[in-house]
Amino acid sequence: MRAIFLISVLSLIVFLQINGEKIPVNDGAYGDGVFYRDVGRFFLENMEESGYNLVQLTRILPFALLNLSFSTFHIAKDNIGLQNGMIIWQVIYLAIAIYWYFRITKKLRLKPTIITLGFILLFGNFAWLKAIWYHPFSPDAMAFALGMGQVNYFLRYEKFKLGMVSILGAFVSPLLLISGLLMLFLPGDKLPLHEGKRPKSLFPAAMALIIPLVFAVLGWTLGEWYQAGFLTQLFHIGALLFIPVLIIYAAKQSSIDWDLALVQLKKRTKSDRLSKGIMALVGILLILILLSGKNETLGLFSLIRESAEGMMRFPADFILSNSLHWGLLGVLTLIYLYRFLQEMGKLGWSVVIIFGIGLLFSLFFKATTFAAWIPLWALVLVKAMKRYRWSLKDQIILGAMALFFSLAWLPLNSEALESYLAGGSSDLLSSWSVQKWAMHQNGLASFGSYALMALAFGIFVLAFYWRKKRYLRQINGEI
Structure with missing residues (x-):
């Protein structure tokens, strides 16, 4: 009954969004979406010619399926038809993701309360409640669904199915290939925890120094930050200085004995198994390069350059952008970080490395990049949160907050946005009519939008932190 209710609410919102507004230029496609729509129209022809x-190949599968489905049923590939076809495929991916989610909850034997929390965290966000239906020419839904499948088969130790999903995912998101190989070829033993007081370590301090320096070099070279004004560069410096704060905070919250964990990794990792993983990665990369045919460019440098230009514009903006797109995951992770890190360690080194890579990538790439790893993130967070008691009132409040924070209720289209997207004046970007859309895009949010997001994020953090403290006082009998 709980599952039916959750699916019904989500279906109602999705139905309203499908029949709601679409991006107001190019018949519903913009940016990469124009290219993806052309893939849906000319996939077979382009594969043969150039x-x-x-x-592009690591994101092409959803649109290849769109092309093949239209060709199979001899459907005209006009813009509106392709948009409707893509929406149908997105609904299918959503259904697959939901199916695998409930398979995971069955495997973990989660209580209805925790199932509800997980459902809200996974699907109560801008990505699922707005973005995919507003601009359907995106590979994110399929990446998310396959990521859910990876988590399901990883927990069930079904390595053949995990491998098949990972190979399929190589043509949807490169993150699926990375996580799949790590899950297949690294040991899944629990990481040891400290017994008693944790010894001090210089490793977090070293990372707090090295990582900002690396990103500073990337920013002032590839990102060309040096061309920006003084105030903009000052914001970049503030963003870099926030990284050590986050690293030190995470280090203090961690109870994992990293020295013993590294010894465990060396003992449990078999060289022949690791060699197979490396060979599999190289083999898949070679296949992708061969499939590129006559296309001589790999597209990697342009991707890195574009990402570098939009990264670290404001302090903690990567947290805000991910939270704005994927909902309350970031807020609750910071609040329950101690338990989160423990549950992450229980899933083994593969999950630890995935989160380490994800954290580094989040500093560099846009929020939509991580669709494939969001299910794993939510799973670990749910496992951390299930230690606490969540009443019906708490669930309703969390759902309401998720819906509010998703901004799915906020109309995006306006004459100003249409004019800007059609190549109008860049001065329009600072207006709220355009910022309602732009704050969801990489590198386009204004300082005003950033400040608004930071305020909302801070309020949510304080609210959940107060709730956690109050719960702990109740447990200890203080109130």
Whole structure:
């Protein structure tokens, strides 16, 4: 009954969004979406003539399926038809993701309360409640669904199915290939925890120094930050200085004995198994390069350059952008970080490395990049949160907050936005009519939008932190 209710609410919102507004230019496609729509229209012809570069191939499967489905049923590939077809495929991916989610909850034997929390965290966000239906030419829904499948088969130790999903995912998101190989070829033993007081370590301090320096070099070279004004560069410096704060905070919250964990990794990792993983990675990359055909460019440098230009514009903006797109995951992770890190360690080194890579990538790439790893993130967070008691009132409040924070209720289209997207004046970007859309895009949010997001994020953090403290006082009998 709980599952039916959750699916019904989500279906109602999705139905309203499908029949709601679409991006107001190019018959519902913008940016990469124009290219993806052309893939849906000309996939077979382009593969034979010029092929696609490496970056394009790692996202091409959803649109290849769109092309093949239209060709199979002899449907005209006009813009409106392709948009409707893509929406149908997105609904299918959503259904697959939901199916695998409930398979995971069955495997973990989660209580209805925790199932509800997990459902809200996974699907109560801008990505599922707005973005995919507003601009359907995106590979994110399929990446999310396959990521859910990876988590399901990883927990069930069904390595053949995990491998098949990972190979399929190599043509949807490169993150699926990375996580799949790590899950297949690294040991899944629990990481040891400290017994008693944790010894001090210089490793977090070293990372707090090295990582900002690396990103500073990337920013002032590839990102060309040096061309920006003084105030903009000051914001970049503030963003870099926030990284050590986050690293030190995470280090203090961690109870994992990293020295013993590294010894465990060396003992449990078999060289022949690791060699097979490396060979599999190289083999898949070679296949992707060969499939690129006559296309001589890999597209990697342009991707890195574009990402570098939009990264670290404001302090903690990567947290805000991910939270704005994927909902309350970021807020609750910071609040329950101690338990989160423990549950992450229980899933083994593969999950630890995935989160380490994800954290580094989040500093560099846009929020939509991580669709494939959001299910794993939510799973670990749910496992951390299930230690606490969540009343019906708490669930309703969390759902309401998720819906509010998703901004799915906020109309995006306006004459100003249409004019801006059609190539109008860049001065329009600072207006609220355009910022309602732009704050969801990489590198386009204004300082005003950033400040508004930071305020909302801070309020949510304080609210959940107060709730957690109050719960702990109740447990200890203080109130």
